[in-house]
Amino acid sequence: MFFSNFLCLSLTCLSDTCLSVTRLSVTRLSVPVGLSVTRLSVPVGLSVSSCCVGAEPGRHWEEFERLLLPSVMDGLLSLASRLMSRLSINMTACLSVCLSVCLSVCLSVSLPVCLSVLSSLHYEQLQVCDDVTVSLQCVSLWINICTDSVMLLLNDAVGQLAVSADEAVGRAAVRLVLLIGGQLEPRLQTLLLRFRGQSSDRLLDKDWRGRGFDQEVDQLITLLRSVSTEHVQAACVIQAAWRSHCTRRRVKSLQRAVCLLQRRYRYLSVCLSVCLSVTVNAHVCVRRQRARREFHQKQRQLLQLLPPGQVQAYLAECERRAAVLIQSAWRGYRQRRQHNTHTHTLQHTHTQQQAARTLQRAVRYFLKRRRALKAPPTPSLWIGQNGLTDSRRAELKRQVDEHVALHPGSVSVSQCESLHAECERLLVAVLQSRETQRREETHRQALLVHIHTQLEQLADAPSLSVVTATDADMFLSPSAPVAARARQSHNATLQAGRLPWWRKLGDDVTSSPGSTPPDGLEAELGGLFLGGGAS
Known part of the structure; x- marks a missing residue:
């Protein structure tokens, strides 16, 4: 209780001192001295505001809020207005001091103080100030007060x-x-x-x-x-970017790791295969040496069993066989080398001959073109050429008659007629024999068709255990080969009718009876081809 009374009294004295110092600095002193005193009064006002914030007036709280705090605010606002009027003299110093005064006001603010500040004439003078910094500081004062009050309430x-x-x-x-x-x-x-x-x-x-x-x-x-949608979207974008960055780094590291593992695996596989091959070769060599050693031991044992007189003969035979083997290997090597040399020589000769033929062909073609260019143009040989008149025709006819008279023929007209008659007789005989040969060929091809058809039927015939009377009649009746032959002839006729005109000028217009129709003809005609064509 005593401490509260003492604090209230001290605050009253400090506020009166601040007001008196402020009025003194503004009214009676010169400008530099007044500004210095004003600077000294600002810390006093800040101390008063700090004391007001932490003060506990106890039972004198009504006097503290209604009398003391408004008087302190009035002094601080008066100091701020006086400083504002001195801005034209020393702007930098006055602005810094004015900001400190506004901070003191912000520290001591409360509901009664807010009412006192809003109704103060000095605050109205601060609001009508033309300086932007002072106006901004006034607005920031209330923003800070409202924010601090809301945060205190929360x-x-x-x-x-x-x-x-x-x-x-x-x-x-x-x-x-x-x-x-x-x-x-x-x-x-x-x-x-x-x-x-x-x-x-x-x-x-x-x-x-x-x-x-x-x-x-x-x-x-x-x-x-x-949470706001924008914050969620921003968080999602940031998280997605971070995850993608981590994924890319992980993929890069995984790719390097996979490459390293694959390289290591290939190296180990190659080493293992080399080791296995070396081991297998070593085992093979050991087995060969063992087998050779056993063979020689067995051979020595067999030699020990032979009589002494046969040992030399056996050794001589072995030497002869070894010499024959060496000689055969040498001859084979020599023949292979000669063959390779001869083959290389033949290839070189063949290349030279081919190049010579190419050059000769080109030279002959070049000379032929040169001769064709140098040769005079030959006149046309038809009768209606330009320059062949009636007198020229009569002259040519006279030359022909003279040539015939000078070179008479060795055969007379009667001999020519008899020769023509003999030719006609021989031609008739040949045609008659050709008809007979054609009938025989047709009969032969029909028999071949019959045989091939029966062979195909035998190949496709069922087994004897499941054969029926119908299957047996099919082999005994000649209707199937005849039908196959008719089908082939019909297909050949249709194929001949589809040929172009220049293919119908010779004797081989129709296909041979035994010829096989093309693969697409049966499908196009809608029929089923039965095999039997003679190859």
């Missing part, structure tokens, strides 16, 4: 929710937070970010559900858990 409400267990206190705190959220909806996300990390939604769900105001609790939980 801190108080959250603290009551965390500490108190009374239903009335919880209901009032929840309604206060909802009211602030409804009034400050544009700044709601910024304000709630300070309380989302403190598990406020779990605290409300655990401690304050079932107390009779579940609707308000649900609204507050929804409000706390709400």
Whole structure:
């Protein structure tokens, strides 16, 4: 109690001192001295504001809020207005001091102080100031006051929710937070970010559900858990970019790791294959040496069993066989070398001959073209050429008659007639024999068709255990070969009718009776070809 009274008295003295120093600095002193005194009075005002913030007036709180704080604010605002009037003299120093005074006002603000500040004439003078910095500082003053007040209220409400267990206190705190959220909806996300990390939604769900105001609790939980769509999208974009970056790094590292593993695996595979091949070769060599050693041991044992007189003969035979083997290997090597040399020589000779033929062909073609260019053009040989007149025709006829008279023929006219008659007789005989040969050839081809058809039927015939009378009659009746022959003849006739005109000028217009029609003819005509053509 004594400390509270002492603090109130001290604050009153400090405020009066500040006001007197301010008035003295502004009215009576010269400009430099007044500015220095003003600078000295600013720390005093800041100290007064700091003392007002932490003061506990006790039972004198009404005098403290209604008399002391307004008088302190009036002195600080008066100091700020005086400094504003001195801006034209020393702008930098006055602005710094004015900002310090505004900070002091911000520290000591409360509801009665706000009313006192808004109704003060000195504050109106600050508002009508032409300087941008002073106007900006006035606006920032109220922004800081409002933000600090809201944050203090939110801190108080959250603290009551965390500490108190009374239903009335919880209901009032929840309604206060909802009211602030409804009034400050544009700044709601910024304000709630300070309380989302403190598990406020779990605290409300655990401690304050079932107390009779579940609707308000649900609204507050929804409000706390709400996040703007832009923040969600930005977070998704950042997370996707980070995941893609991590994935790309992992893919690159995986690719390098896979390449390293594959390289190592290939190297180990090659080493293993080399080791296996070396091991196998070593085993093969060991087995060969063992077999050769056993063979020589067995041969020595056999030689020991032979009589002494036959040993030399056997050794001589072995030497002869070895010499023959060496000589045969040498002859083979020599023949192969000679053959390779001869083959190379033949290839070289063949290349030279081919080049010579190519050159000769080109030279002959060149000379032929030169001769053709140098030769005079030959006149046309037809009768209606230009320059062949009636006199020329008579001269040519006379030359022909003279040539015939000078070179008479060795055969007379009667001999020519008899020769023509003999030729006609021989031609008739040949034609008659050709007809007979054609009938024989047709009969022969029919027999071949019959034989081939029966061979195909025998190849496709069922086994004797399942054969029927119908199958046996098919082999005994000649109707199937005849039908096959008719079908082939019909197909050959159709094929001949489809030929172009220049293919129909000779005797071989129709195909031979034994010829096989093309593959697409049966499919085009819609029939089924029965085999039997003679090859």
